[in-house]
Structures are given as structure tokens and as C-alpha cells.
Amino acid sequence: MQQVNVFFLSHGGGPLPLLGEPSHKEMVTCLQSVAAKITKPSAILMISAHYEANPIAITASATPKLIYDYYGFPEQAYQLAYPCAGEPKLAEQVQQALQSNGIAANLDTQRGFDHGMFVPLKIMFPEADIPCVQISLNPSLDPAMHLKIGQVLQQIEYENLLIIGSRLYLS
Numbered sequence: 001m002q003q004v005n006v007f008f009l010s011h012g013g014g015p016l017p018l019l020g021e022p023s024h025k026e027m028v029t030c031l032q033s034v035a036a037k038i039t040k041p042s043a044i045l046m047i048s049a050h051y052e053a054n055p056i057a058i059t060a061s062a063t064p065k066l067i068y069d070y071y072g073f074p075e076q077a078y079q080l081a082y083p084c085a086g087e088p089k090l091a092e093q094v095q096q097a098l099q100s101n102g103i104a105a106n107l108d109t110q111r112g113f114d115h116g117m118f119v120p121l122k123i124m125f126p127e128a129d130i131p132c133v134q135i136s137l138n139p140s141l142d143p144a145m146h147l148k149i150g151q152v153l154q155q156i157e158y159e160n161l162l163i164i165g166s167r168l169y170l171s
Contacts, residue, residue, distance in 0.1 A: 005038055006154070008165040011048070011120045014070035015077040018119055028123050035124035041162035043087050044125075044132045045094065045153065048116030049167040053136040055104030056149065057111065060091040060133075065112035082118040087131035090158055094135060101152045103145070105135075116166045 010027055011017075017024040017031075050069055051057070064086045068078050091107055098105040117134050135153075138145055153163055 005041065005161075006163045006165075007034065008167070009034070009120055011116045011166045014115060015068075015073055015080060015119060018080055018122060019074065019077060031120055031123045038162070039160060040125070041130055042160040043090050043158060043162070044121065044130055045090065045156070045161060045163045046113075046117040046121070046132060046134045047137065047163070047165045048114055048134060049137065050114040050116040051111075051134060051136040052139040053106075053108075054139050055106055056098060056138060057106050057108045057136040058091045058094050058133060059086055059111050059113065059135075060088050060107035061086045061109045061112075062088055064132075064134075066118055067112045067114045069114045080118070080122070082113070082122045082128050084113075084121070084128040085131040087133050090131070090156075090161075091133045093156060093158065094133065094153070097152050097156055098149065101148070103149060103152065120164070120166055 009031065012024045012027055013021070017028050062085060066080070066082060068080075070077070095105045095107055113132065113134055117132065121130075121132065122128070
């Protein structure tokens, strides 16, 4: 089995890291540093704290849109772009792996990428040239279930895959 890079990181307070908010400067520097130290991934599998579904849902569009799932920010926060491609084949592989391990999972060709995904990736890989797939958490937030999901994801055979868990920034 090949080694998989796995990170758990903060995506900051909404779009603030991308708007130059001074309180997010250290986080932005850290994300840029992490990206500079690893081999550029061939695909990214993102688990965002802002995506919950039962059963587990997996984005499967080749051209996902962005979801501006925040409010009360300047207009420029709703004009942010991160035009990375989706990776339907990886999404199918994730679904099959989860299902073969007893975890119900559906492909979702309609859902786009939320800010828990596009904010840190725009900082880490601003070229938006790495295909991405996002998977949901189960709304139960059951630790045992999510540990099992993590174990299954580590077994995905995909060359140079980066798996990222993303959560809200807490100061």
C-alpha cells in the first residue's frame, strides 16, 4: 500500500483568510508553508466540517461550483473563485471503498465545494490545478463511525493523494 499524506487543518473564519484579515496571517503563512513542503498532490480528498449528510455524501461533479456558505461579509467574499476540477473517478472509488466496508455512501453530482474546502486550498494551491473531491461527515458526528471512515480513506489506492480534514478556526 502506498503512503497517503493526511492533514487536519483550520480553514479560518469564513473567507477572512482570503480577505487579508490580520488575525488570520499566521494561519495563512502556515498553510502556505505546509504546501511548499510536500509534493504537489495529484488529487485532494477534503473532509469539511461544513458538509454533513446521511448517508455519507461524496461530490462527484467534474465541474463543481463554489458554495458561499457564510454571510455578512463584503461583496468581494462572494466573488472569490477556485475553479479546480472535480474527480468523479476518485469519488466513485471512495464510494465503493466506504460501501464495501459497511458505510453507506452516495455520489452527489449537484453539490459544490464549501468554504471549508476552497478557502484553505486557495491559500495552499492557488493555481486551482489539482482535482478535488469533498466528502461529508455523518450528522451524528459519532466518533467511532468517523474513525472507521478515516481508516477506509487511508486504504484508497490513488497515486499521490492528499487527504485533508478541515475545520473552523478557533483563536
